[in-house]
Amino acid sequence: MKKKQKNYNLILGIFIALFMLLFLLAGLFYTPYDPDAMNGAAKFAAPGTEHLFGCDHFGRDILSRVMKGTGTTFFVAVSTVVLGGGIGILVGAFTGYFGGWVDEVLMRFNDVVFSFPHILLALVFIGVLGPGKYNVILALSVVFIPSFARITRGEFLAQKEMDYVKSARLMGVSHLRIMFVHIFPNTLPSVLSMAAIGFNNAVLAEAGMSYLGIGVQPPDASLGRMLSESQTYLMSAPWCAIFPGLCILLLALGFSLLSDGLLKKGGK
Amino acid sequence: MKYVIKKTGTLIITLLIVSFLSFFAFSVIPGDAARSKLGTEATEEQVEALQKEMGLDKPIVVQYGIWLKNFVTGDMGESYSYSMPVDQMLKEKIPVTITITLMAFLMILALSVPLGIFTAQHEGGWLDRILMVLNQVAMSVPGFLLGIVITYVFGLVLKWFTPGAYVAASEDFAGFLGYLIAPCVAIALPRCAMGVKMLRSSVISQMEADYVRTALARGNTKNRVMYHHVLKNALIPVLTFWGMTIADIIANSMIIEQVFTIPGMGSLLISSISNRDYPVVLGIIVLIAALVVVINFIVDLLYSRIDPRIRIRE
Numbered sequence: 001m002k003k004k005q006k007n008y009n010l011i012l013g014i015f016i017a018l019f020m021l022l023f024l025l026a027g028l029f030y031t032p033y034d035p036d037a038m039n040g041a042a043k044f045a046a047p048g049t050e051h052l053f054g055c056d057h058f059g060r061d062i063l064s065r066v067m068k069g070t071g072t073t074f075f076v077a078v079s080t081v082v083l084g085g086g087i088g089i090l091v092g093a094f095t096g097y098f099g100g101w102v103d104e105v106l107m108r109f110n111d112v113v114f115s116f117p118h119i120l121l122a123l124v125f126i127g128v129l130g131p132g133k134y135n136v137i138l139a140l141s142v143v144f145i146p147s148f149a150r151i152t153r154g155e156f157l158a159q160k161e162m163d164y165v166k167s168a169r170l171m172g173v174s175h176l177r178i179m180f181v182h183i184f185p186n187t188l189p190s191v192l193s194m195a196a197i198g199f200n201n202a203v204l205a206e207a208g209m210s211y212l213g214i215g216v217q218p219p220d221a222s223l224g225r226m227l228s229e230s231q232t233y234l235m236s237a238p239w240c241a242i243f244p245g246l247c248i249l250l251l252a253l254g255f256s257l258l259s260d261g262l263l264k265k266g267g268k
Numbered sequence: 269m270k271y272v273i274k275k276t277g278t279l280i281i282t283l284l285i286v287s288f289l290s291f292f293a294f295s296v297i298p299g300d301a302a303r304s305k306l307g308t309e310a311t312e313e314q315v316e317a318l319q320k321e322m323g324l325d326k327p328i329v330v331q332y333g334i335w336l337k338n339f340v341t342g343d344m345g346e347s348y349s350y351s352m353p354v355d356q357m358l359k360e361k362i363p364v365t366i367t368i369t370l371m372a373f374l375m376i377l378a379l380s381v382p383l384g385i386f387t388a389q390h391e392g393g394w395l396d397r398i399l400m401v402l403n404q405v406a407m408s409v410p411g412f413l414l415g416i417v418i419t420y421v422f423g424l425v426l427k428w429f430t431p432g433a434y435v436a437a438s439e440d441f442a443g444f445l446g447y448l449i450a451p452c453v454a455i456a457l458p459r460c461a462m463g464v465k466m467l468r469s470s471v472i473s474q475m476e477a478d479y480v481r482t483a484l485a486r487g488n489t490k491n492r493v494m495y496h497h498v499l500k501n502a503l504i505p506v507l508t509f510w511g512m513t514i515a516d517i518i519a520n521s522m523i524i525e526q527v528f529t530i531p532g533m534g535s536l537l538i539s540s541i542s543n544r545d546y547p548v549v550l551g552i553i554v555l556i557a558a559l560v561v562v563i564n565f566i567v568d569l570l571y572s573r574i575d576p577r578i579r580i581r582e
Contacts, residue, residue, distance in 0.1 A: 112282055112286065116515065116557070116560055117515050117519035117560075119522070119523070120515070120518070120519035120556065120557075123519075123522065123537065124290065124293070124553050126541060127537075127541045127553065128293045128294060130544070131541070200408070204410045207410055207413075208411075208523050211523065211526070212522075212523060212526055213542065214538065227412070227413065228526075230416075231416060234416070234419060234424060235420075235424045241416055241420070245413045245416065245417070248410060248413060249405075249408060252408035252409070253404070253405060256404070256408050257404065260404075
């Protein structure tokens with residue numbers, strides 16, 4: 001019975017993620033207005049045919065800014081997952097496959113780092129490096145390494161005892177080839193799901209830090225910063241908060257559904 | 269007892285490592301503390317003299333030793349931007365953050381335990397499905413966004429509270445707690461959703477165990493089996509989650525305090541990061557890190573109480 005049930009999480013997750021992707025890709029080539037152009041006449045214009053999502057306190061078109069801001073958030077999140085995930089997977093693969101004292105030390109270290117909330121660690125790094133888009137990427141990447149390393153290590157530990165690895169070894173296949181051509185594809189379901197979780201966390205962390213004013217800096221449009229600016233005018237112009245907020249929510253929701261669906265598909 | 273001693277040892281080592289790493293990071297990267305304190309117009313001699321005074325010419329390990337000794341006795345150095353001892357600045361802020369943490373944590377417990385059990389008991393029912401969909405959405409909302417929504421709906425439209433009208437605890441304690449309800453809800457809801465999800469799946473997986481079938485076959489009522497047998501086992505994995513939740517609440521209160529303009533540790537940390545006021549940042553971060561490590565230690569001990577197998581395995 002359960003097997004026939006459709007994987008709604010995966011379908012909905014892919015749908016939302018694709019929708020947001022299209023939204024931001026469109027924003028790369030076309031925005032209805034210049035996202036930075038200020039228009040005194042359109043100050044706090046309500047959503048309507050002229051400005052679909054309304055205008056902010058400088059008379060900037062919110063739809064255009066949300067499109068650009070989603071792009072920035074996406075860029076930060078993707079860079080973080082690629083950088084942090086890449087290093088984490090490499091660390092996990094080597095420590096899981098070879099073991100030894102390096103593995104022991106790194107995993108102890110991992111345990112310590114792992115027990116700290118992501119956002120707190122990222123704040124520490126921002127505290128040391130200073131605010132800015134690239135520092136946020138760097139901070140979040142470092143913060144994400146342990147979780148990727150842990151997942152990959154576990155998978156490699158389990159896989160390296162399998163018969164197919166032993167027979168490949170007997171046939172003279174090199175360690176590196178076994179690791180990345182033979183074992184790695186088998187770890188993909190968990191790694192992909194982890195990547196989706198990482199993406200989700202990165203979106204939330206970036207939005208949070210930009211909201212605090214220590215993340216993405218102007219003139220880059222950012223969803224978090226738009227939210228913090230909108231707070232002063234919440235009563236008179238709630239649309240300044242609604243649309244950026246909705247974008248963050250959709251990005252996070254899409255990828256958390258995606259990771260749930262991927263896990264279910266992997267049978268775990 | 270042996271287990272407790274071993275865990276205490278790990279606790280102390282972890283605390284030392286964490287504090288050293290933080291200290292190291294903040295003394296290497298930000299550049300010259302003496303120079304930044306004196307400004308750009310200082311002469312070389314002045315800088316050198318101040319470096320000596322601040323102990324910056326000594327090896328890093330010695331510096332760390334001095335700093336640690338001062339830190340333990342409550343002296344966390346002086347803020348660059350306010351020329352005020354850091355511990356003085358923190359004294360009023362710490363209780364605020366701790367109150368938020370406790371309140372949010374109690375909310376999470378009060379909501380997620382009954383909901384988790386309820387949804388597990390009615391797995392697949394319509395109420396369970398609705399709650400699970402809501403859960404999924406709640407998990408994806410960042411706390412500060414929820415805070416803004418709450419400010420708008422309950423503060424501005426319904427006028428249940430006045431946004432920004434923070435009252436200090438010393439002036440009006442009830443008013444202080446009342447103002448904290450909204451921010452605590454904003455912190456608690458996403459984590460509560462995760463708690464419900466965890467407890468639900470934990471209870472469901474326990475219900476399939478043989479001992480449940482046996483207990484039911486012997487004529488125990490469903491409720492008795494749930495509260496006397498299943499729950500004890502189901503709570504074990506959730507306990508780790510709760511431990512992590514406390515750390516998470518503290519981290520998130522840093523952001524939420526900003527949304528509701530609460531003068532806690534978070535607001536101070538953020539403004540200090542922007543001002544590059546490193547002694548304050550270092551003090552707050554080490555303090556929070558220590559708190560997180562100690563909470564994990566307590567959770568580990570509780571864990572071994574509930575499940576003695578853990579003590580034996582290690």
